[in-house]
Amino acid sequence: MVTKYFSLFEPELVKERRKNCRRRKRFWAAGVNDIWAADQHDKWKYKFGLALHTGIDPFIGFTHWLKIWWTNSNPRLVLSYYLDEVEEQGYGPLVSQSDPGTENFALANGHTLIHHFHDPSLRGTLQHCWMREKKNVMPEISWSQLRHRFTPGFEDILDIGVNNGWYDPDILLEVLVFRWVFIPWLQKELDSYRERVNNTAKRADHNKVLPHGVPNDMAEHPGDYGVLDFKIKVEQEAIDMVRALYAPPDHEVFQLVPPDFHAIITQMYAEIGQPAVTRESCWNIYLQLLGKFCILDNLYNIPQDMDAEWGYALTMARKEHAKDIELIPNLQPLRNDDGIGPSGFYYMGGVNNGEGLNSEQSAQLDRMLDEDEPPVAQDNEDDTSKIFAWFSDDELTGNSEIDEW
Numbered sequence: 001m002v003t004k005y006f007s008l009f010e011p012e013l014v015k016e017r018r019k020n021c022r023r024r025k026r027f028w029a030a031g032v033n034d035i036w037a038a039d040q041h042d043k044w045k046y047k048f049g050l051a052l053h054t055g056i057d058p059f060i061g062f063t064h065w066l067k068i069w070w071t072n073s074n075p076r077l078v079l080s081y082y083l084d085e086v087e088e089q090g091y092g093p094l095v096s097q098s099d100p101g102t103e104n105f106a107l108a109n110g111h112t113l114i115h116h117f118h119d120p121s122l123r124g125t126l127q128h129c130w131m132r133e134k135k136n137v138m139p140e141i142s143w144s145q146l147r148h149r150f151t152p153g154f155e156d157i158l159d160i161g162v163n164n165g166w167y168d169p170d171i172l173l174e175v176l177v178f179r180w181v182f183i184p185w186l187q188k189e190l191d192s193y194r195e196r197v198n199n200t201a202k203r204a205d206h207n208k209v210l211p212h213g214v215p216n217d218m219a220e221h222p223g224d225y226g227v228l229d230f231k232i233k234v235e236q237e238a239i240d241m242v243r244a245l246y247a248p249p250d251h252e253v254f255q256l257v258p259p260d261f262h263a264i265i266t267q268m269y270a271e272i273g274q275p276a277v278t279r280e281s282c283w284n285i286y287l288q289l290l291g292k293f294c295i296l297d298n299l300y301n302i303p304q305d306m307d308a309e310w311g312y313a314l315t316m317a318r319k320e321h322a323k324d325i326e327l328i329p330n331l332q333p334l335r336n337d338d339g340i341g342p343s344g345f346y347y348m349g350g351v352n353n354g355e356g357l358n359s360e361q362s363a364q365l366d367r368m369l370d371e372d373e374p375p376v377a378q379d380n381e382d383d384t385s386k387i388f389a390w391f392s393d394d395e396l397t398g399n400s401e402i403d404e405w
Helices: 002-009 011-019 075-089 102-118 137-149 151-163 172-198 215-220 236-246 259-271 282-295 306-310 359-371 381-387 400-404
Strands: 026-028 035-041 051-057 062-069 095-098 128-130 345-347
Touching: 002 011, 035 075, 035 102, 035 137, 051 075, 051 137, 062 075, 062 172, 062 215, 075 102, 075 236, 095 102, 102 128, 102 236, 137 151, 137 172, 151 172, 151 282, 172 215, 172 259, 172 282, 259 282
Parallel strands: 026 345, 035 095, 095 128
Antiparallel strands: 035 051, 051 062
């Protein structure tokens, strides 16, 4: 049926697909911290009640955050990830970008207001790019790599509880105990995964024009790789202003579990000896705590109507709570088109208000590339002393032939 539909209504697209001659679009960024791309991941959301979110610098492949929580649909939570990273680093990008979902409205507003705070001349402009038509590519690549490298083993662990009937995402008590036990542990594992990715050089690709190297090194020393850095220093006052406006810390979305529930389960956890949560012990700890709730509910003053007392912990994850923040009105985008040039590339960054590198910046980049040009090897057999000049006399091998050579 699908094949017949496309043959009837989209014959040209079918023809292009068969000939493999679809137009290629190339992503182009001006340098480090030109763009931070944010995206959510819902593969675990409906099966386990776990939602992931990431923020990446696509120019160097540096992952700024990789978070797991019980929702990723609330705009306040998404903005908090960005603000926490900016506060920790002390700087932010020229432009933020994301899919055009309501969960990203606070991110667009917050990043824009931070730029307006530091540069009043930008007022009236939106410093955020909406990546329509599947153009938010770099985070999708990151999610694909996560699914390949990280997910299989941990998904097998999570499946144990679901397959054995220990955990049902529709039962409130089980959901709250699961969140309390598993989310902090999984966040630590994701932090370790993010550190490994940021400190590992990507496989060499001769088709790649972006810099090659360890993302963490490129983020700290962009000049060593012949690239420009466009980070914007952010004042704490601006961060506090945006956080108070769009992501107040006392909002319910930042609670792992309701406060009363947290107090009770913390007491129970102390009674079972506070064992460390690991891949071997996680389900055992979960079952012990769940058993205490089911058997000793009167001892811990557990409310009779838990749905009424703690039910908001589930409803906050639903998307109707993502619509209570609207975009700042009457802001002009950096570009009025999609930025696609004649060569198939498109630029969605913020350098020179979305126009890209000017002549001075291009010249600076050329000078950096010239300085980093490796020396050309000389076919001079008599010049071998320069190659091994770093060896000292006390580093000789003891092999007379090698030492003499």
